[in-house]
Amino acid sequence: MKKLYVVGIGPGSQERMTGEAVEALRKSEILVGYTLYADLVRDFFPDKVFVTTGMRAETERCRRALELSAEDKVVSVLCSGDAGVYGMAGLIYELSSDFPEVEIQVVAGVTAALSGGAILGAPLGHDFAVISLSDLLTPWDKIEKRLRLASEADLAICLYNPGSHHRRDYLQRAVDLLLETKDGTTVCGYVRNIAREGESACVLTLRELRDVQADMLMTVFIGNSQTVRIAGHMVTPRGYPLDEKKKLF
């Protein structure tokens, strides 16, 4: 019986992977992943066998990884960003009851909320919510409810999957919802192609964000009521102004 690693590879460049993730891939004979993510690590691990599948074949891909592991191969499942956050770790566990002999090890990675956040400054310096705008596996009314309540809670919000060819106006719909509770001048930001060719970032207002065309390789950040713009960066302070008495520094 061999270990099955579910590995968060971070945003895409090897230096943004943890040592633990690099080590798991090194130890593996077979790397299983979505074609695009496999391409991100192929150059660093040219001697590995890659098993790749298309974007929506997650179940097939994870089952294959479990099968290979049960056949005594050392296998890593590649996840963009973190292994858990919208990653494959959950699905691997869900399918694992058919493969009781496989030992699973999840290896955390830097998810886009963090890697994109580092580029923008510190957009998630206080309590925050991470919400995906993809309604492939989640009813849209549930997504709307989450956006409304997260906004009402004054959480900073990080949006994953803000748009695609088939969901061209989803970011706009989300911003319209947020504008019901948030000020149009709320500081926001977005990053495209984190750690990849064509990386770019922008800090702007919520009102301006409404007119941005989102795509799949974009991560969006909505500030809370305290978020400020400092020298082109997006910064959410770690707290709220408190009574002088409570100020300890």
Place this chain on the structure above:
Amino acid sequence: MKKLYVVGIGPGSQERMTGEAVEALRKSEILVGYTLYADLVRDFFPDKVFVTTGMRAETERCRRALELSAEDKVVSVLCSGDAGVYGMAGLIYELSSDFPEVEIQVVAGVTAALSGGAILGAPLGHDFAVISLSDLLTPWDKIEKRLRLASEADLAICLYNPGSHHRRDYLQRAVDLLLETKDGTTVCGYVRNIAREGESACVLTLRELRDVQADMLMTVFIGNSQTVRIAGHMVTPRGYPLDEKKKLF
């Protein structure tokens, strides 16, 4: 003028740092941090000068780092977990207007929501909120409001700073609030001392969580309505049961 790195060092062991973080520390002459975090990396970088301050001296610490950088030293500010999430990146930017010559680079790291999540399984596999129970810089009523709304939104929730000597019953108060909207059987989990000596994890129900004594080195996970327990792990699936028609795999 030298770069000032604000570095997320992850949960504490070198193999959980990204290559970029290791490189930033290697390039630095001076590492500035809270005593406990400095101790986590001291063994890996014995030749560095360490400037350490106590727990609540964040502003003093960050100002010192900016001053040293302005004096042409290469400096890294050490942050446990990520540099942005409850980290020093925001404070460094807030203080940076007095040091316009310093170039700041934020280096993301694996925050406890991810490193702890990997140990438990996949507690944050779908939309989630990260909320700190520390009321040092945030009024408690704001924390309560966030817990209520995040729970109503059926977000998975990760709690940071769930308790300390001075806040012994905060986790219990938070759980009591969550029990107003969530079922007592909701799958939860917690991890203590992530990647450090004495690391331990537990999966339990929300009702059971109420009786757990929290401390500063603990991260708590509250499931959403779909979260399940699989072979001792905590797993939040990536979606909701949908109409057959929408099922693509």
